[in-house]
Amino acid sequence: MATFSGTRLESINYAALFQFNHLSPKIQGHLRRVYQTLALVVLFAAAGAYAHILYGLGGLSTHLGFIGCTIALALTPREEEGKRWSILMGCGFLQGCSLGELVEYVLHVDPSIVGVAFAGALAVFVCFSASAAMASRRSFLYLGGVLSSALSMMFTMTLAGWLFGASRFVFNLEVYVGLLIFCGFILFDTQLIIEKAAGGDTDYITHALDLFVDFVAIFVRLLIVLLQKNEDKERRERRRKDRR
Template identity: 45%
Template sequence: MDYFQREAFGASRWSYDSLKNFAPLNARVQNHLKKVYLTLCLAVAASAAGAYLHLLLNIGGVLTTLGCVLSIAWLLATPPYEERKRFGILMASSLLQGATIGPLKGVLNMFFLPRPNHRILLTAFVGTALAFGCFSAAAVVARRRQYLFLGGLLSSGLSILLWLQFASSIFGASTAAFNVEIYFGLLIFLGYMVFDTQLIIERAYHGELDHVRDALNLYVDLVGVFVRVLVVMVKNAAEKEERKRKKRSS
């Protein structure tokens, strides 16, 4: 995702005068946003289908993760004028991503909860959708480029998060480090929702109407938030179950 933003900044020709432009969205940008959000909804539906396929066939794992990464690389390497092909690749990568996320809840339940709680999955999805809607709407109705300054801060925060994960893999993960990675990562991806939305708007103003690429950026943000919200909710549910168990035993 960070690669997408750096590529966009390098490819766009902006001037100081354009940075001071706070005009409302024109019809072309509005139509582009409609395509982006429609494509994003279809990608989310494909992910839900992938997660359901995992429940039926148990296909989620290393192969689906590798397939998702290769599909995204294939999408980025495909020319923008091959719109149908790129859309199909996006749907395939989303389905593979859904199958990859599918085993996550089972693993979390295994480590945190004594018994499965399927309502957590729906609650995490609804919470992620509400957060995405609120933050995206804030970016759309805000003045143009008001939140683009977040790009450098978010990139730095993402680098810190990667270094924390690298250090945890070498020196071992502690509870404090785990909490920092989850909550700090959640904050980073929520910020990217705002930043990417305004970046999409600026790309559209400069004639870059690639709705498949823009939907991919938002999809990555959405998945990043969903996974962390799910982990937080399962962790909180486990702590609640532990308190109830201690209360009953006492």
């Protein structure tokens, strides 16, 4: 047990765990800008979810609107930074509206689930993105092909479920496997952003959108997992009462 003695613990330089000296100041500055922009997009998404709860804005139109905004963002010249920034915030708001129905339902079941899911998604994102930033350059880029293939398979499973009716096992498989896939995408996208910035691509708006998609995917799946656990708990409690 000497390994965990006070002397050994005091000798650990915890500050060194969060140093990014292997990244140039330019890349570090770009990452800060990406994360700051991402935080604003998440705030706009929260506003969109709240707007749906108040006015029922979410639906097919907001799903299509989000897709349209992402296309518009890709087609808008980078020189028009203000316009692209506004489109990005529109993406966040529309995505929030689209998620509003799920969030509203979960709030009716147990309001604490939303807060726990958000905190969990934030913790997962910070841990994986920081790990990718602190790891050796390009060490996670090999995941790109694997993750894309896995995502294609998951999409095929989802489509088959819509057409033929999916069992709960298949649905849970999509949720949990999807959670792992998007954790991998956080690693991959963070390192890809670093490499793009090193090569001169400092499009922080597009990079923030990439990470936003990852964050939302994690948040939605955590919501579903926690909701299922809550429903299973209530089901067990009802069975116990019925047996009495």
